[in-house]
Amino acid sequence: MAAQVRCPICLNMVDWARAQTVTMTADNRTEPLVRREGEDDVVWSQRTLNAYRLCEGGGEPHVLPGKYGDFGQPLVIGVVGESAAGKSHLLAAMVGMLSDADRMSRLGLVVGGLDLKKHQEYLKNVVRPFLDQGRGIPGTPAGPPEFTDALWVHSSRTRRNFAVAFFDVSGEWLANHEAEVPFLGAAGALVFVVDPSRIRGLTGSSGSVTGDPSFDVVLNKIARLRGYEGEEFMPLPAAVVVGKSDLLRHHEALVERWFRDTSPEEELELHTVEAESEDAYAFLSSRGARGWLAPFARCAPSTLHFATATGHGAVEEEGVQRSPQGGFAPRRALKPLLALFAMCGVLGPTDLGQGEVG
Numbered sequence: 001m002a003a004q005v006r007c008p009i010c011l012n013m014v015d016w017a018r019a020q021t022v023t024m025t026a027d028n029r030t031e032p033l034v035r036r037e038g039e040d041d042v043v044w045s046q047r048t049l050n051a052y053r054l055c056e057g058g059g060e061p062h063v064l065p066g067k068y069g070d071f072g073q074p075l076v077i078g079v080v081g082e083s084a085a086g087k088s089h090l091l092a093a094m095v096g097m098l099s100d101a102d103r104m105s106r107l108g109l110v111v112g113g114l115d116l117k118k119h120q121e122y123l124k125n126v127v128r129p130f131l132d133q134g135r136g137i138p139g140t141p142a143g144p145p146e147f148t149d150a151l152w153v154h155s156s157r158t159r160r161n162f163a164v165a166f167f168d169v170s171g172e173w174l175a176n177h178e179a180e181v182p183f184l185g186a187a188g189a190l191v192f193v194v195d196p197s198r199i200r201g202l203t204g205s206s207g208s209v210t211g212d213p214s215f216d217v218v219l220n221k222i223a224r225l226r227g228y229e230g231e232e233f234m235p236l237p238a239a240v241v242v243g244k245s246d247l248l249r250h251h252e253a254l255v256e257r258w259f260r261d262t263s264p265e266e267e268l269e270l271h272t273v274e275a276e277s278e279d280a281y282a283f284l285s286s287r288g289a290r291g292w293l294a295p296f297a298r299c300a301p302s303t304l305h306f307a308t309a310t311g312h313g314a315v316e317e318e319g320v321q322r323s324p325q326g327g328f329a330p331r332r333a334l335k336p337l338l339a340l341f342a343m344c345g346v347l348g349p350t351d352l353g354q355g356e357v358g
Contacts, residue, residue, distance in 0.1 A: 005069035008076050008165065008183040009146075012057025016069035019053040030054060030063065050117050065115035065150050067163065074163035075344055076186045077337075079148075080218050080295075081193035083171035086243040088137040089130065089309035090193055091168050093333035095149055096127045097267075106268055107338070107347065108156035114163050115150045122149045134310070134328035142170040145183050153341075157348045164346075174214035177221075184218060185225045189237040189340045192295040196244055199289045203247050211291020219298055237343035238299035239336035240292070242280055246308040246331075254283045258306045259331060267334050270342055273303050276335075280304035303339045307332040 004013045022030040033051050035044050052063035068074055079087045098104065098111045113119025129135040148168040154161050167183045174181065192215055200207035219234070228234045242248070248255040258276055277296075281304055284293055296302045311329035341347045 001070050001072075005064075005073065006186040007055045007057060007062075007064060008074075008167070008186040009062050009064075010055065010057050010059070011182045011185045012055065014053070014055050014057070014064070014069065016053070019055065019064075019069075021048060021051050021066065022054050022063060023051055024063070030061070052115075065118075065147075065163070065165075067114055067152065068150070068165070069163070071152075071161040071163050073188075074165055075188045075346065076165045076167065076183060077189045077191065077340065078145075078167045078169065078183060078187045078218075079191045079193065080169070080174060080214055081171060081243075082175070082195055082198060082212050082214055083139055085171065085193045085195035085198070085212075086309055087171070087191075087193045088126075088140055088168055090191070090241065090243055090307065090333055091148060091166060092127045092130045092137060093309045093330040094337045095122070095151075095166070096131045097330075097334040098151065098337075099123065099127070103264060103268065109346075110154040110156075112152045113150070114152045114165070115147070118147065119149055119151065131330070140168050140170040142172045145169045145173070145181060153346060155346050158345060160345075162346055171214050175217055177217050181218070181221060184222050187222070187236070189344050190218070190239075190295065190299070191336060191340070192238060192240045192292075194240060194242045194284070194289070194292045196242060196247055199287065199292070202287055202289065209288055209291065211289075211294060215292070215294050219294060233300040234298055236299045237340055238295045238302040239305060239340050240280070240296050240302065241305045241307050241336045242284070243307055243309065245306040246311050249306075252283065254279045255306050267332060268338070270335070270338055270347075273305075273335070273339050276306065277304040280306060301343045303336070303343070305332065305336040305339070307336060309333050 001016055005016045007014050021033045023033050025031055033048065048066055051066040053066055053068065055062055055064055079091050081087045104111050126137055130137055145167045148166045150165040153164050169181065173179045197203045198207050200209050222236065223229045223234060245255055249259045257279065296304055309330050311331055338347065
């Protein structure tokens with residue numbers, strides 16, 4: 001158990017052992033949950049399954065998952081990118097694949113919900129409709145960041161337990177340098193999602209040549225928050241993902257190379273990440289997209305990836321965005337997250353191969 005935990009909501013430190021255990025009422029009020037005299041561990045554990053810990057720093061009291069600080073400092077992962085870059089779809093695909101117990105066991109991982117209620121709601125309302133029905137996910141509302149999901153991960157390779165929290169933040173909110181993004185002060189890793197349709201000349205004649213504005217705002221805010229200004233590299237693991245790669249693969253040889261084998265087994269193999277990073281770097285730098293390489297240049301360690309969360313552009317059916325029947329297939333969506341897990345110590349560092357990445 002961590003003695004002090006950085007709250008990603010307000011950035012204050014929480015004395016985890018002394019933080020009050022509470023439950024949430026139907027109208028979102030907190031009620032203290034106190035262990036009864038003589039209550040044994042099994043009964044207490046059952047009563048605290050859906051409990052939270054109260055954080056009273058930073059203005060209005062707010063809650064964190066009940067076991068958030070039980071395993072040392074949590075790993076907070078932020079997903080960064082412009083609106084419509086496909087961040088929410090990519091994260092849903094990642095979490096859905098993490099829920100595949102058989103695949104995770106091949107990596108020595110056991111994954112479950114940290115906040116059981118929130119995790120099950122996210123699976124029911126977002127992940128399963130997306131993966132089972134190809135149903136589109138609405139854009140992230142512009143507003144202060146909140147947990148998208150929080151997981152408990154046990155790694156037999158490192159013999160440790162981890163709390164892993166995900167933040168998916170609106171692109172407009174991220175790109176506004178005046179907007180508050182507190183979780184960046186607690187982030188342990190970032191996923192930067194490159195939207196190839198926003199790169200001029202790549203999929204169309206319109207677009208930018210200067211990069212994703214949300215990337216620059218996030219990198220500069222982190223540098224200031226953590227005192228990295230003036231340093232060449234920030235010690236913050238990052239995975240830069242060229243999303244929507246289905247738009248590129250059939251006419252870009254460097255992209256197609258990584259989609260020839262998209263079997264479930266290949267996605268668990270991380271020894272190819274260095275070669276994929278080299279190809280993705282060469283692709284972006286040669287196609288006038290060096291501005292999107294800022295996270296790779298400033299974060300260490302870092303990796304680069306090609307991925308598609310849907311495998312096909314969405315179409316509208318009865319007012320609902322869906323992937324065309326038979327065309328839906330997330331591909332290479334899990335590998336960027338597994339690379340982050342290796343860089344952050346959830347998986348063994350040797351899983352990324354012998355060469356250095358980033």
